[in-house]
Amino acid sequence: MASLKIKNICCIGAGYVGGPTMAVFAQHCPNVKVTVADINESRIKLWNDSDTSNLPIYEPGLDKLISNCRNKNLFFTNNIQESIANADMIFLSVNTPTKSKGVGAGKASDLRWVEASARQVAKFAQGHTIVIEKSTLPVRTAKTIQRILTNSQEINLKKPKKSFSVLSNPEFLSEGTAIKDLQEPDRVLIGGEDQIAINSLVDLYTNWVPCEKIICTNLWSSELSKLTANAFLAQRISSINAISALCEATEADITQVSKAIGLDKRIGNEFLSPGPGFGGSCFQKDILNLVYLCEYYNLDEVARYWEEVININNWQKDRIAKLIVNSLFDTVSGKKLAILGFSFKANTNDTRNSASIDICRDLLEEGAILSIYDPKVDIHQIKKDLEIKSETKDMGNCLFANSIESATQDAHAVIILTEWKQFKDIAWEETIKKMKKPAWIFDTRSLIDVKKAKGVGFDIWQVGNQTKNN
Ligand code: UDX
Numbered sequence: 001m002a003s004l005k006i007k008n009i010c011c012i013g014a015g016y017v018g019g020p021t022m023a024v025f026a027q028h029c030p031n032v033k034v035t036v037a038d039i040n041e042s043r044i045k046l047w048n049d050s051d052t053s054n055l056p057i058y059e060p061g062l063d064k065l066i067s068n069c070r071n072k073n074l075f076f077t078n079n080i081q082e083s084i085a086n087a088d089m090i091f092l093s094v095n096t097p098t099k100s101k102g103v104g105a106g107k108a109s110d111l112r113w114v115e116a117s118a119r120q121v122a123k124f125a126q127g128h129t130i131v132i133e134k135s136t137l138p139v140r141t142a143k144t145i146q147r148i149l150t151n152s153q154e155i156n157l158k159k160p161k162k163s164f165s166v167l168s169n170p171e172f173l174s175e176g177t178a179i180k181d182l183q184e185p186d187r188v189l190i191g192g193e194d195q196i197a198i199n200s201l202v203d204l205y206t207n208w209v210p211c212e213k214i215i216c217t218n219l220w221s222s223e224l225s226k227l228t229a230n231a232f233l234a235q236r237i238s239s240i241n242a243i244s245a246l247c248e249a250t251e252a253d254i255t256q257v258s259k260a261i262g263l264d265k266r267i268g269n270e271f272l273s274p275g276p277g278f279g280g281s282c283f284q285k286d287i288l289n290l291v292y293l294c295e296y297y298n299l300d301e302v303a304r305y306w307e308e309v310i311n312i313n314n315w316q317k318d319r320i321a322k323l324i325v326n327s328l329f330d331t332v333s334g335k336k337l338a339i340l341g342f343s344f345k346a347n348t349n350d351t352r353n354s355a356s357i358d359i360c361r362d363l364l365e366e367g368a369i370l371s372i373y374d375p376k377v378d379i380h381q382i383k384k385d386l387e388i389k390s391e392t393k394d395m396g397n398c399l400f401a402n403s404i405e406s407a408t409q410d411a412h413a414v415i416i417l418t419e420w421k422q423f424k425d426i427a428w429e430e431t432i433k434k435m436k437k438p439a440w441i442f443d444t445r446s447l448i449d450v451k452k453a454k455g456v457g458f459d460i461w462q463v464g465n466q467t468k469n470n
């Protein structure tokens with residue numbers, strides 16, 4: 001099979017996707033020089049910090065990988081121009097958030113950074129370059145990238161002509177398990193038309209991924225598969241959250257229901273945990289993208305169908321905030337509430353679209369005093385997410401706790417929003433002694449041993465399961 005020998009890879013975007021993905025490429029392709037380039041200077045500084053506990057993102061196993069490969073065949077830099085010029089393969093892994101204004105605001109993806117990166121590639125690349133979409137993008141973006149690459153070159157007869165092949169190679173990693181997902185992917189998807197470019201990328205992946213797991217499709221199928229995979233996953237969570245509310249209203253227990261349906265091979269047992277609503281940078285954005293696409297093609301019923309997945313997700317967050325207020329005698333004004341967990345899931349410091357943000361905002365709106373503890377999320381990030389402007393550590397109705405003990409001291413309730421392991425076995429007997437009575441636990445992640453906590457005197461609400469409390 002004809003292919004190009006790739007010696008230099010560049011990835012534009014040193015984020016949650018670009019950083020870990022390139023670290024795994026570097027590990028398995030020791031003869032390839034991998035450069036991750038980003039416009040953000042402070043981020044690159046952290047990627048280059050000799051103390052790997054300062055890496056800009058927290059991901060189990062990443063620090064070890066970085067220590068092994070960095071400055072051998074893995075480099076982090078702000079010099080985008082040089083990295084592009086040296087590369088024979090370029091991954092675009094910049095962020096593509098939902099547009100906040102203009103046509104498609106609130107639904108379509110903002111492609112300005114993808115476009116800017118493509119223009120940089122067009123300008124600085126040399127010879128033939130394979131350009132790969134890693135960011136999740138709306139269907140047919142590859143075509144746009146191709147047009148930018150071919151049309152925005154300066155006409156200069158003295159310089160050798162450049163050429164490009166565009167491929168789509170969506171990333172399916174899940175934060176918190178990114179390294180494992182990258183090392184042992186369920187599948188690798190490559191979309192494109194240029195067989196030599198496809199073979200060149202396949203050659204890299206086969207260094208660690210079995211051939212039968214590498215699937216090649218046309219460009220648009222690849223782009224649409226990524227949106228569809230995320231839409232299906234998010235739909236499962238909205239489905240289980242919807243049933244969790246029904247369980248609370250009846251005598252059913254969601255963990256039993258999940259187990260019973262998950263044993264059906266056709267359904268499968270993963271992604272059936274109820275929670276406070278899904279977060280993360282992808283699910284909402286990708287569904288909104290899908291909705292926008294369906295509307296564009298006049299498929300209104302299909303658009304409404306997928307939109308409902310987001311509506312249920314918002315409803316779940318909203319109903320949890322409301323039931324907390326209702327349980328605390330219809331007012332939380334001036335009451336201290338311990339918030340345990342701020343990241344959108346465990347094992348990451350990422351807070352993008354975290355359910356904690358909306359729930360905390362609603363409680364602050366009701367006048368609660370929140371004491372927030374998360375083992376990995378930085379205080380500045382929490383302030384940014386809750387739009388707290390002050391420079392000081394403690395601010396107004398928000399306190400930032402550095403342990404479970406200080407968060408729960410004098411609190412009326414403990415609200416578990418992220419499934420961090422350490423929240424599973426809290427010393428409830430000690431904890432309740434320092435809390436106001438009646439002391440409540442709101443467990444949105446089905447994490448705690450209800451019997452134990454109830455035994456020492458807590459009132460408990462656990463998502464999808466009110467049976468053990470009666
Ligand atoms: C990824 C995907 O690329 C995105 O499509 C998906 O929906 C979310 O996950 P992620 O790696 O999580 O993005 O984003 P982020 O952590 O924000 O990293 C993007 C990086 O690109 C940032 O560090 C940013 O500074 C950089 N960037 C952005 C550039 O280097 N150049 C630009 O022009 C724009």
Ligand code: UDX
Nearest residue numbers: 171172173174175271272273275278279280282344345
């Ligand atoms: C997701 C996709 O899983 C991944 O394939 C894609 O590349 C990016 O988007 P990520 O957002 O990192 O990954 O995390 P994921 O594990 O999918 O969790 C998303 C949200 O759903 C989290 O808020 C999580 O807590 C929630 N969730 C997940 C549940 O509430 N219940 C579950 O059973 C699973």
